[in-house]
Amino acid sequence: xxxxxxxxxxxxxxxxxxxxxxxxxxxxxxxxxxxxxxxxxxxxxxxxxxxxxxxxxxxxxxxxxxxxxxxxxxxxxxxxxxxxxxx
Numbered sequence: 616x617x618x619x620x621x622x623x624x625x626x627x628x629x630x631x632x633x634x635x636x637x638x639x640x641x642x643x644x645x646x647x648x649x650x651x652x653x654x655x656x657x658x659x660x661x662x663x664x665x666x667x668x669x670x671x672x673x674x675x676x677x678x679x680x681x682x683x684x685x686x687x688x689x690x691x692x693x694x695x696x697x698x699x700x701x702x
Contacts, residue, residue: 619682627675635667 639647647663648656 620679623675623678623682627671627678630674631667631671634670635663638666639663 642648642656645651645653645656647659649659650657
């Protein structure tokens, strides 16, 4: 189970960079600038970290939820199969 959680953590860690990267590339309104001047944009790392963290939390919790449902389906299938075979 630790391997599964570690894998899901790594996947979430990497996939969360995709919306952040897209947001930075399409920064036409200056969302990632600390100041209002787009010509002298001072990148706001704290805001970018907040965006990345929110996407990471959404992706990681979704993947954990899916893995729990899959695990319960596998366990339930084994229990049903064992009961129907008379073991």
